[in-house]
Amino acid sequence: MTNPCLSRRVFLQSLCGAAVSSVSPILSASAPSAQDPVLVQLFLKGGMDSLSALVPYEEGTYFDQRPTTAIKMRGSLLKKQRLDERFALHPGLSALKPLYKKNHLAFVVAAGLPQVQRSHFDAQDICESGGGSQIQRSGWMARALSSSPAQQFDAFSIGGSASRSLAEHESALVVPGLDHFSLPGSDSERRHFETGLLGMYKAREPSSGQTALRLNADLEKIRQNYRGPQHGAKYGSGSLKGDLRTLAELIRETPSLKMATVSLGGWDTHRAQGSTDGPLAKRFAQLGKNLAAFVRDLGPERKRVVVVVMTEFGRTVRENGTQGTDHGYGSMMMIYGESVRGGMIHGAWPGLRLRDLTDGRDLPVTTDYRRVLEELRVGHLGLPPNESPFDFGELAPPGTGGLLQAKSSPPLDT
């Protein structure tokens, strides 16, 4: 294997192939190392019901307020799903329990926006743009990445549409999944089309055309060489399956990748959300199985990766008249990674006593979601502490600190 063109790293082949021989390499030829950290943001759109995900099984209020939707944690179910003396994991998420036991998975309770925002789209856009109460022009990831020189293949939106978190990041690439990415048509049609494109754009403006063709060639090679999930990973169902499979392969093949976003919708459970079974339980199972499979699929690459799972807001403590829950406030965040201080639950738990609830109905926020992202940005990605993409106003609740193991996580001054 002395010839680099025969390397396992398929992108090298495109650099050796005749079609793109005239262009300089986009990707580093070196294999990725732990020095190439990746942050994955998995956004649950619609307002995930954190009180079903992380069941506060010791609180009577929880069961009083949710006659049909509470997860009845007792006996063997509790024994199986128990995380600590306060919380137990929804049975749909049981695939994640081993990661928690290995201390690679942590939760941050009562996390969310520093100000109440009950509109999905405003709340999502504020979160993804990294704002407190206002939508910011660019995405938080775009601002975070701007502290190092722009690089091709450093940021992906997986799943067909551009993530708001990467808005205004020039090299952000939308990857609709390995099955969909390539140019359409038969192999022969595509070859003629690509050769024509190369001829037209060779040494021409806009130079973005040439870059696009290099990206296309690299991604096409990745696609063609894709051998399916690795290390015996078995994905679950739903759109997350394809998105995370794609992302695992891209992480393996693109050492330059720093940030990626994936999203999963369907959390807006206003009616008949169910409890241990039902629509919400199915959604949790999709999340749990696919995330666990993703971790397995990554194999040794998982050392480089931290995944943060978040949502725009939690849901009302009290269930509504249609066996569902309405838009609330505080929710939770979930963080996976080998460098994470896992196996524990971070953040201050405000409790569910009615007089302590926000507007008498919602779980309050004790951890500003931005504090978590900021800690991962600095501690995991190693980006400069003084170039924060977040503007913490006076209103922002403090963060948790200590989400990452000491060596990689400087104490966060709040």
Add this chain to the structure above:
Amino acid sequence: MSSWRSLCYLKAITVPRFLPALLSVLAAACGSTHAPAVPVSEHQSSVPSPSGQLAKTSKSVDLLTIDQARHLLNRATFGPHTSDIQTLQKVPFSAWLDEQLSPPLDEDDERLRLALEPYKNSTLSPSQLIAHYQKTGPEPLAPPRLIRTKKSTVNYRQLLLDMQMHQLTRQLLSKYQLREVMTDFWANHFNVYARKSDVKLVVNSYINQAIRPRALGRFDRLLIATAKHPAMLIYLDNATSVKEQKTKTGRRGPNENYARELLELHTLSVHGGYDQSDVKEAARAFTGWGVESLPRSEFTYIFRPQVHDNGTKVVLNRAYKQRGEEEGLDLLRALARHPKTAQHLAYKLCQRFVADEAPPSCVDDVTKSYLKNEGEMTEVLRTLFSHPTFWKDSTRSGKFKTPLQFAISAARAVNGAPDGGTNFARQLAELGQDPYMQAIPTGYSDLATAWNNSAGLLSRFRFSALFSAQSDVGIVFDFPPAIAQEGDPVLLVRKLGAQLLSQGTSEQTLSAITAEVASLNGQAEQRRLALSLLLSSPEFQQR
């Protein structure tokens, strides 16, 4: 009057696809000894002769060369079709512009009407929209306890797709292209986000009733129409803005969101010389400007005097007091007259129509025209389209198309039409410019920096390949016989190239395409490849 005689001479010429209304104007003018209502000759003096760019034909009519016509159509329309270029070689530029600047309120065109038919439900009233766009399925309706629960039975996704297709169809097929281009310009200038709250129920009426009828009129009327429309009132939260008061559940007060964007984006600009106090005071002037929603009303503007702050407000050193709703109207008119507003709009118009680096002389002249003509857009646009910087050789092809301009210009270049479905709108989302879905109040950018990047180009390559195969893009078209029957690949590329690109298309582009097309066998495959490469070419990304 020699130019008038030559206009009358036009009557004898067969003008394909030409507008009947213009012919009637011409007929009236030719039959009358009085000066015409539209003083064409007056404007001819300002037509782009300063730098001698315009071809002077033997009849001394301001006819454009092919490349000038293509340039004008690239900027003033959503993209040229061959027949548009032919038209401009027979009809004087000034007459064409007059026609474009005075469209009838309701466009009566059979092809457009038929193409709009599949999407007509998106123009229903809010209560009819809710009734029509119900999700069908076995699920029984939830007990009607919460309005939110009731609303979740509405298929908003389909509603929004139909709304997008309604607008895209007009942009694609309207004969009054300049009005569509300006409607798009204003829809971004006065951006609303279709997904926010109930904006989805009123966004089509916002474009159709507030913006399009005023897109070529006086700016103050447009500004007031947007300020009063429920889409804007909801989007920028003025609907909930009330005077400072204590209520049972706490305090309520003015919301500054609209006032801030009004000063920063809609009128003066961020450097327009106002401060935070002006924003706060302006917000007080608009307290009580709200929306009457269902079930009481079909989302209509309402002024609520009981929650209007009657105190004195000072905005830009002028006091507004004790006039209720009139205070806000006075403020809007004052802002529309303000020289900073004139300058801000002139700058944006020159960016849109001339160059990303707006030429200062153009901005100055358009600013003056705006102030002299009290913000009358027909006059402002005449100044713009007759400005020497607009007609400079170096201006041509200097703008990078937005995804919207790219997709619609592709469809117009082949005389395509929507297939009745909503795939074309979905493609716009894939290209990165989901119509009326920009959450931030600046709207979609018109500048190359926003769109000229590798991911954007790659999505255009993909679009071009799908479009040429008429697969999943939602646009149907036929190749004209001269191209469909062309067996020689070299001639095929030349002919199709002439239909899509300017005469100055580089040899590199044409030979790269020809080489690949010639290596294919079937004629249908050759046509498909030629079209997908031409649409992907560097030249087609520019306008």
